[in-house]
Amino acid sequence: MTTIAVAETPLVLSLLRLADTALVHSHRLSEWCGHAPMIEEDLALANFALDLLGQARALYAYAAEVEGAGRTEDDLAYLRDAPQYRNVLMAELPRGDFAFTILRGLFLSAWAHPFWQAATGSTDTQIAAIAAKAEKEAAYHVRHTGEWTIRLGDGTDESRRRMLAALEALWPYTGELFEADAADRAMIAAGVLPDPARIRPAWEATIARVFDEALLPRPADGWMQTGGRSGRHTEHLGHMLAVMQHLQRAYPGCSW
């Protein structure tokens, strides 16, 4: 496939990390469309996906503008392959069962909400504007996934078994949410993006509150998975992109 090489300055790279995480998570959520356990959840997961897709579009559009190479949001989404994607690994894991989907949604939105809240004070006015909208949407996502985590964790034996399995599978991917490399540190120093270390207490508080009610144990922090933000992905992302980018790969540059 035709791919593009994006000039990843710290700002462009940071925008791609946020946009890719939103887009990849959005795609995984959209896989539930028509398959959710009930109609209300079908609508909810599709709406959740749509919110993230909208956030991704705004971030890609801004990344393209900052890069200044004349690219569009579509170029960034469709003309990069897995090694060029910068999303956190958690977002790309296969959709799993409903418990897995809900818990992933909780982990990512409990991170996104305080992140965007802090980013409303960004020195970059475009990021502050995007953050002001994303923050409100994320609040709904935390609420929705939190309520389901409680219902499933403190539900039937079967729902609880599945929630515990999801927790065991997902926990090693939570560490990557709070990493900061040189590009992140440059953005933090310039007041463009918040320091993930400062997001962590809010994330921990949300997880503690929900887990307490869901009767779920907070696992100990063991070895954590890493690599997605630098393009080292699980084998699942390539397959997902093959589906997501199928039309572009089969008919390059097509439009209607």
Next chain:
Amino acid sequence: METITQRIEPVTKGADPARLVEAARAAAARVVDPEIPTISIADLGVLRDVRLGADGVVEIDITPTYFGCPAMRLIALEVEAAVERAGCGRPRVNLVLSPAWTTDWITQAGRDALLEAGIAPPPPAASRRALFGEDTPVACPNCGSHDTILISEFGSTACKALRRCQSCGEPFHAFKCL
């Protein structure tokens, strides 16, 4: 049948700038939300500004309710067409993100229009608190009872939730606070 063109007095370019902007604003304000056609984009708070650009072209700012709102593109196209039909020339339609849209911008006329369409309007000036789950009572648009429960946080469009009235038993859409 009366058409929009006939209803709006045509204003041509080169006319008095204040009248041109007023005519453009009136035309743009009549565009309705394609997903909730009882409410105009002006009453929804989506139409943010109408002004005359330095080059004499009418410039219009609109803002999305939700990022992923699929109606934004259609709204932009309809604003363009409405303003052009009103004889104000083809406008430039900008999508602005800041300040972020809030349900507090829905006018009283807009709230009435929502209620008439069977959609419970958001309680005024409640956006922040409601966002975090402190349940503000929502009145049933059919019978007015406050004894209603949430069925789902997400409805048929991004901006609505699903509720049911315990009093008359009817399910209904409620505009979400944002």
